Amino acid sequence: MHTPAESRTAPRWIFWLLPILALAIPLATNPYTQFIINAMLIYTLVTLGFSVVIGNLGQLAFANTAFFGIGAYASAMAGNALGLPWLLTVPLAGLAGAAGGFLASAAALRGIRLYYLAIVTLAFGELMRWFYTHAGALTGGTDGLALDRGDIFGLQLNSDTVQFYIFLLLTTLLVAGTVNLLRSRLGRAIVAVRENEIATASLGIATSRIIVTAFVWSGFVVGIAGAMFALHTGRVFPESFGLTQLIINFAMVLVGGLGSVIGAVLGAVALTALPEYVRAFPGMEEIFFGVIVMVVLLVMPKGLASLLRRVSPIFHETHHRD
Amino acid sequence: MTSLLTVDHLGVHFSGLKALDDVSFSLEAGQVRAVIGPNGAGKTTLFNAISGYVRPTHGSVRLNGAEIAHSSPHSISARGLRRTFQNGGLFPALTVLENVMTGLHMQTEGNFIQILFGLRQARQAERDAAAKARRLLKLMKMDQMADIPASELSGGQQRIVEIIRTVASEPPLLLLDEPAVGLSPIARAQMMEIIKRLSGENGVGILLIEHAVELVMAAADRILVMAAGMRIAEGTPAEIRNDKTVLEAYLGHA
Known part of the structure; x- marks a missing residue:
């Protein structure tokens, strides 16, 4: 009944199959569907970063949308003020997001946990939004900041196909890094902190360091997603990083499956596609969206990832709660 | 020669309440020392004070001669003192x-x-x-x-896995907080076997809180008896068995 762990988890090469197959996607898309698929890649990272903190680390932190905004504005501001080409703003956005993650982890380390952490991190997100709105000289205020997309190596960055291949590469690398992290001793320690922080410390593990690591990685991944978002939409607005965004991101994590990497991909894909389908019912979009999310969670409280796990054990990930 | 663990006049006082008061003892490699006493005697407080989970207000704790009384739990553990938890510490x-x-x-x-x-x-x-x-x-x-x-896992299996996890890094010093509580007689015998093996074959120094008298008498080299946060007796199992103060503490004679 119980097979050894090596045969339960997928072999390493299977991971690369999906992005390789995805290379063919632009052959089958039109500009509209390509635009949506690009958004799926961005939201995969947003969901993944969020899931590491609330799913794996088990901290009720909602600073995720703040990291997303920080990354997007860092990219747009570096492009505008410093004249950096977009590609060079990507690592900057990641570092800015990681700095945001570090700040959020400081709250958790100060002993602010559970509902208190939730409200502190929500306030952090709103504070950032207030900053974008009021620091007009830097951020363009409510009008937002337009991006001069430019090109890389002669490829026009405003092409959705070019964006797709860049996003696919970034998303694949960051998902691979996250999988490696979660499968390592650090990933185990992150879950151990969630399960029993006191016992984790008794094993010689500096739990505060583990908490910082999870938050900083989350911020890094989501910050890069922010830079992708800035390129994708061509203009960043304060309103893109408000509570609506947060609620949708949260729904993506839960619909996919809390703390699951496959779940993050599935949740992001499903909930990026869904609004496009319910658009057929004007005026009812939010209701349809909400009802579908509710039904999915009622039927599959462990998210879409649990469905895959039932199909085959190779989709089994370590450390999830089942 | 310095002892593996030296606890010297250790105290934990909370605004007038003495959860632990003036407790001293030492532990050598390969030795099993049991800590017994009625509920509320301060046994777990003693463990928490030694392993860094409660900050002692008085006295000192030395591990191989080095002071650890004010270090954090993870750094104490990293230095080779590892513990289990009364309520189970598995993930x-x-x-x-x-x-x-x-x-x-x-x-x-x-x-x-x-x-x-x-x-x-x-x-x-x-x-x-x-x-x-x-x-x-x-x-x-x-x-x-x-x-x-x-x-x-069953309760007994969880206790055993917790001990395996705790000793995996081969720590020289182990604190076991009621490892046999809630175990069946067979699992209890197995636990005693494990404790004896760790101290006898691997030379681990073990500090043990336990209520099961037969386990304590069989496994411990020395016993520390506590009541109301204080040490009331100390000695070999044979000495403790015949100690009048211990009988009084347990049976409630004035």
Whole structure:
């Protein structure tokens, strides 16, 4: 009944199959569907970063949308003020997001946990939004900041196909890094902190360091997603990083499956596609969206990832709660 | 010669309340010392004060001569003093193997960058840790359970896995907080076997809180008796068995 762990988890090469197959996607898309698929890649990272903190680390932190905004504005501001080409703003956005993650982890380390952490991190997100709105000289205020997309190596960055291949590469690398992290001793320690922080410390593990690591990685991944978002939409607005965004991101994590990497991909894909389908019912979009999310969670409280796990054990990930 | 563990006039006072008061003893490598006493005697407070979970207000704790009384739990553990918990300290969602591997965290090589990029050093370190964890589980006849979540184990199995996890890094000093509580007679005998093996064969110094009298009498080299946060007696099992103060503390004679 119980097979050894090596045969339960997928072999390493299977991971690369999906992005390789995805290379063919632009052959089958039109500009509209390509635009949506690009958004799926961005939201995969947003969901993944969020899931590491609330799913794996088990901290009720909602600073995720703040990291997303920080990354997007860092990219747009570096492009505008410093004249950096977009590609060079990507690592900057990641570092800015990681700095945001570090700040959020400081709250958790100060002993602010559970509902208190939730409200502190929500306030952090709103504070950032207030900053974008009021620091007009830097951020363009409510009008937002337009991006001069430019090109890389002669490829026009405003092409959705070019964006797709860049996003696919970034998303694949960051998902691979996250999988490696979660499968390592650090990933185990992150879950151990969630399960029993006191016992984790008794094993010689500096739990505060583990908490910082999870938050900083989350911020890094989501910050890069922010830079992708800035390129994708061509203009960043304060309103893109408000509570609506947060609620949708949260729904993506839960619909996919809390703390699951496959779940993050599935949740992001499903909930990026869904609004496009319910658009057929004007005026009812939010209701349809909400009802579908509710039904999915009622039927599959462990998210879409649990469905895959039932199909085959190779989709089994370590450390999830089942 | 310095002792493995030296507890010197240790006290934990909370605004007038003396949860622990003026407790002294020492422990050598390969020795088993039991701490017994009625509920509320301060046994767990003593453990928490030694392992860094409660800050002592008085006295000192030395591990191989080095002061640890004001260090954090993780740094005390990293120096070789490891403990288990009365209410069980396993990580329920992790498998048995992963639980034991978490005990090897500090011994597992690989920095953040090597891990992130899945470099060979990090992957090899993971495999080594897994192999060592499996070996330890097999030694305790728990290898059949390696890949199931810890939450699915029976109470007795959980206690045994917790001990395997705690000793995986081969700490010289072990604090066991009621390892036999809630165990069946068979599991209790197995636990005693494990404790004896760790101290006898591996030379681990063991400090043990236990209510099961027969286990204490059989396993301990020396016994510390506590009541109301204080040490009321100390000696070999034979001495403690005949000690009048101990009988009074337990039976409530004035």
